[in-house]
Amino acid sequence: MNRLLIFTFFVVIAGLIGLTVTASLNKPATFVADVPYERAGHSSDEKQDYAERLSQAIQYQTISSKEASDTDQKPFAEFNDFLFKSFSGALSKLTLEYSSEYSLLFSLKGKQPSLAPMLLIAHSDVVPAQNHRADTTSGWQYPPFSGHIDDQYVWGRGALDNKSAILAIFEALEKRARSNAEDSHRTIYIAVTHDEEVGGYRGAKKIANYLKDNNIRPYFILDEGQAVTQGVIPNVEKPVALIGVSQKGYMTVELSAKGEPGHSMMPPEATAISSISHAINLLTNSPMSPKMTGPVKSMFRELSHEMGFPTNVALFHNWLSEPLLIAQLEKNPATNALIRSSMSVNVISGGIADNILPKQVTSLLNYRIAPHNTSDEILAHIRKAIDGTGVEMKVVSAIEEAAPITDHKGDAYQIVEQAITDIFPDVIVAPSITLSTTDSRHFADLSPNILRFCPILLNKRDLNRFHGVDERISRENYIQMIDFYGRLIDKI
Ligand SMILES: [Zn+2]
Secondary structure: OHHHHHHHHHHHHHHHHHHHHHHHHHOOOOOOOOOOOOOOOOOHHHHHHHHHHHHHHHHOOOEOOOOHHHOOHHHHHHHHHHHHHHOHHHHHHOEEEEEEOOEEEEEEOOOOOOOOOEEEEEEOOEOOOOOOOOOOOOOOOOOOOOOOEOOOEEEOOOOOOOHHHHHHHHHHHHHHHHOOOOOOOOOEEEEEEOOHHHOOOOOHHHHHHHHHHOOOOOOEEEEOOOOEEEOOOOOOOOOEEEEEEEEOEEEEEEEEEEOOOOEOOOOOOOOHHHHHHHHHHHHHHOOOOOOOOHHHHHHHHHHHOOOOOOHHHHHHOOOOOHHHHHHHHOOOHHHHHHHOOEEEEEEEEEOOOOOEOOOEEEEEEEEEEOOOOOHHHHHHHHHHHHOOOOOEEEEOOOOEOOOOOOOOOOHHHHHHHHHHHHHOOOOEEEEEEEOOOOHHHHHOOOOOOEEEOOOOEEEHHHHOOOOOOOOEEEHHHHHHHHHHHHHHHHHO
16 A cells, blocks of 8 residues: 555656756846855955955046046056956956957857857946046045955945946856856856946947847846845835836936016016026926826835835725825835926026026926826926917937836746845845936847846945945955856756
8 A cells, every 4th residue: 555655656746857958948137036045155265356346346446437538548447457467267257248348248159059148238338436536535534536445344435336247247247257156048148338327328338239230139137227135115114126027218308488578666466587487387286197097006016015005005006095105105205206298397598697587597307207107298298288378398418218117026026036036045036117228229229128227235325425435345245246157057
């Protein structure tokens, strides 16, 4: 009887194994999701080398400018030389596919080149540091381009945004190359771009064109955008990793009003300045309609588990309490920006003297377009709101629509989520909408899955270090970044 049971058990198990094997042979490989994670070891020498290489990367003053002719080219050339010299193991396996000025596109062939590849993007340029002379601290604890290292941190411009990502990707590849790790299934492309901070038109855009021309369509793209935060979201104690599944669009509109110039002793009822003020007022009082889009709903759903009663119930069932929730979210600029296209009045100019009527007044309104709106809808909204004021409008920037929303239940999102939870075990992962602009905007029509996440760990104070003073990354977090990219590569 027992033998029969055991025999039956083995037959069933063998049948199940057979089924699984057949199923996985028939199904085209997508991702290697089920490989158990063993945390990679790093010797203390390796850890010191990681910090020193990152420090050196920070020391190249790769500050980008809109015009190539205004940019100091030398640090960019030196930074790229440094990459090639420092990661000879990784580079022995990589192919430099394409370059545009100092932007580089590498490829690393996978075991199954017929599968659509993954593209990782990180940028080497940085914004200036106030009075960024390397020999002065100018408000910084250490000079911003000194790459100062102490027991806990590597300091300097680019430590968070975004040189640590480039270096961490290359450290992960180097470690794999030196330990003769198996190739990944999918081919990996790595884009190191050099003008993200000024629009990405000479780097990322050219790389996107190259991929398009060669019909290379990544299955998914991972760029910077969001991070792991701790103590930033009210009422949530655990660290939260947000993955940007869309990115807001961008458009600047100029309003202009004309007046009859003349002496101000006999002023008309309205001057050009009062007309434009009236128009701005009308627009401020009729903001674009809010909407809880799919990713925002999911984000609050995920976060609701961590919040106390009754917030958790209200958030979890956000379809029940949507108007109430919107009313709450509208009160905070950060959450308001998640649910609607925003308008910010940033420039107003006109008038020359206190006793002369102004001839022309202009104002610049910067719009960040939410995924549920188009630029045309916003323009129609403005036209309607200022109708009858005599104020004219025109678009004065390039129009960038919001990025399409990546499915956060899809494979690509899941694989990034798993890599995050492998490295940051206690973290809550949730989709979100990236409010800033990133290089990924140039790749919108190349891949159905664009995700914006960088495994940097930020607390409330760190948020100000972005483009601010005392930018730094902890040595421990930097190792997590290396592990994250290594893990991602294992899985694809
Ligand atoms: Zn950046």
